[in-house]
Amino acid sequence: MDSKRMELYTALGYRAPKAARLGRTESQLEVEAQELAPLGPEELGALRARFLSEPDEVLYLARESLGAPISELDFARVLQEAEQALRAPEAALEALRHPPFQAKASVRLPPDFRFPLMTAEIPIDPSSTKFEPVADLRGWLLFTGKAWLRGTTVPRAPFRRHDSERHPSRFRYPLREPTQGRSVEVALFSDFGTGEYPARYVARQLLMRGERLDCAVHLGGVYYAGRQGEFDAHVAEPLEPLLPVTTLLTLNASAEMRSGGTPYFRYLDERRGAARARQVQEGSYFCLASERFQLIGLDTAYFEPDRHRDPELLGWLEAVLSEGRQRGAVNILLSHGAPYRYQASRASPLLEDLKALVVDEARVDLWCWGGSPYGALFDRAPTLPFVGASLGHGGLPIARVERGHTAPAPVRFLESRPRFPEWTGLRPELGNNGYVSMLLHADGAVELRFVDWMGNPRCKARLAREGRGPLVIQHLEESSDA
Known part of the structure; x- marks a missing residue:
C-alpha cells in the first residue's frame, strides 16, 4: 500500500497491529489478511457504483453499521470527500494537520473544568468527532465500507463450542x-x-x-x-x-x-x-x-x-x-x-x-x-x-x-x-x-x-x-x- 495513503488511514483512525506482536508468531500481512481491510481507491469506486444503482440497499447497510439515520446527501458528499482524499492523500493530511481554528476554539475545555479523576495522561479533546456517525462518516466509510460491497469475504474464525474435548471446563x-x-x-x-x-x-x-x-x-x-x-x-x-x-x-x-x-x-x-x-x-x-x-x-x-x-x-x-x-x-x-x-x-x-x-x-x-x-x-x-x-x-x-x-x-x-x-x-x-x-x-x-x-x-x-x-x-x- 502507498505510504502516504497508509499515513492518511492512520491519521483518520486506522490502527495497525501492535508492533510487538509482529515477527513473534505472525507477520503483519498474515494478521491483516484475517480482518476487514480499509477501502482502497478501486473498492471506493465500486461502492460508489453500487450506491448509484442501489442507494436504498447501501444506505440500509450504512445505517445498520452506524446505528444512525445517515442521509443520502451526507453519504454522497462523504463518498466524494473520501475519493478526493485517496487521490490526493498529501493534501488531505495537510488539511487534517491544520483544522479551522474557529471550529476547534469553539469547543475548548473551560479553564476551570475539573473532576477528581482527571489526569494529564488522558487528555480530553471536546472537539474530537471520531466515531460520530455523521461527523466521522469518512472514517466509517473507509474502515467499514468494504463490508457494504457484494462479494466481500473475511475469513471467519472457527467457532468454539463448550462440548469440545479441548474445553473440559464446558465454559x-x-x-x-x-x-x-x-x-x-x-x-x-x-x-x-x-x-x-x-x-x-x-x-x-x-x-x-x-x-x-x-x-x-x-x-x-x-x-x-x-x-x-x-x-x-x-x-x-x-x-x-x-x-x-x-x-x-x-x-x-x-x-x-x-x-x-x-x-x-x-x-x-x-x-x-x-x-x-x-x-x-x-x-x-x-x-x-x-x-x-x-x-x-x-x-x-x-x-x-x-x-x-x-x-x-x-x-x-x-x-x-x-x-x-x-x-x-x-x-x-x-x-x-x-x-x-x-x-x-x-x-x-x-x-x-x-x-x-x-x-x-x-x-x-x-x-x-x-x-x-x-x-x-x-x-x-x-x-x-x-x-x-x-x-x-x-x-x-x-x-x-x-x-x-x-x-x-x-x-x-x-x-x-x-x-x-x-x-x-x-x-x-x-x-x-x-x-x-x-x-x-x-x-x-x-x-x-x-x-x-x-x-x-x-x-x-x-x-x-x-x-x-x-x-x-x-x-x-x-x-x-x-
Whole structure:
C-alpha cells in the first residue's frame, strides 16, 4: 500500500497491529489478511457504483453499521470527500494537520473544568468527532465500507463450542461466593473499544478498584471493525493492568465479526497466556456460577447479528438456566444484542429467539446488554418478566436521549445528561458515557450502580426477591447532582 495513503488511514483512525506482536508468531500481512481491510481507491469506486444503482440497499447497510439515520446527501458528499482524499492523500493530511481554528476554539475545555479523576495522561479533546456517525462518516466509510460491497469475504474464525474435548471446563467457571463482609463486585461496560477519552476514563475507574473488583465484563463492541490493531490499542492496552487482579471477560459483537472474529478469539487466548491465573475465558459464551448467582454471557453475533438461535447454544443456555433455578440462584444474562430498546414499540428478534426460556418459563432474573446507545434501567412488565439494563454507553459518542418516550418495559432510570456538565456549554448534543458496577450480596440481593465516565454516581438500585417471588427493584435512588 502507498505510504502516504497508509499515513492518511492512520491519521483518520486506522490502527495497525501492535508492533510487538509482529515477527513473534505472525507477520503483519498474515494478521491483516484475517480482518476487514480499509477501502482502497478501486473498492471506493465500486461502492460508489453500487450506491448509484442501489442507494436504498447501501444506505440500509450504512445505517445498520452506524446505528444512525445517515442521509443520502451526507453519504454522497462523504463518498466524494473520501475519493478526493485517496487521490490526493498529501493534501488531505495537510488539511487534517491544520483544522479551522474557529471550529476547534469553539469547543475548548473551560479553564476551570475539573473532576477528581482527571489526569494529564488522558487528555480530553471536546472537539474530537471520531466515531460520530455523521461527523466521522469518512472514517466509517473507509474502515467499514468494504463490508457494504457484494462479494466481500473475511475469513471467519472457527467457532468454539463448550462440548469440545479441548474445553473440559464446558465454559463454566467458578464465581466467588459473596460473604456478609465482602460482596462480589462486577463491572459491566459495553461498546468500549474506541480508545477515546470517555472509554479510557472508564478503564481508569476499573483499574482504581484494583483487587476489590472480582470481575469485569465487556459486553462487546470494538471499533471500527474489530481489527487486531483496534483490539491492541482500544482494549488490550488500557485494560492490561487489570489482568493480574481481576477476571476480565469479553463478549462478541457485530463489529468484531466484521473482521471474522479472529482478532476477538486471539485476544481471549492472549489474555489466558503469561501465567495469568485469573483469565479463564476460552470461548465467546460462558457461565460464572456461585451458589447464589450465575452470570451467563451469550454470543449474539457469530452466526447472525443480534440473534441467538443455534440449537446447541440454546441447549447449553437451557441447561445452565435450569441448574441455576434448581438451586435458587439469581440468573443474570449478559449480551451485546438487546431484547428491546427505548423508543421502540416492540421487542427484538433476539427476544423472540429466547422467548421460551426468558418469557414463557421466566428463567432469567436480570438481563444486561450493550448495543443500545444509552444507559438505562427497565422494570419488569407482564410480558417481560425480568429486570433489564442497557449499557451501550461505554465509549462510543452517542446522541443524547430525552425522557418521556415509550418503551416495551417501564423505564426506571435513563441516562439523559450530556457528556459534559451543562454549565460548560460543550457538546450538548452528545449523551453521557459510563458503566455499571454490580454488587452481588450474601443475602441474594443485587445492587446496580450506574457511574458516568467522570466517576459521578448517576443511579443506584437494589434488586431482591420478596419471599419466593421474582427479582424486583426494591429501591432506586437517582443522583440529583449537577
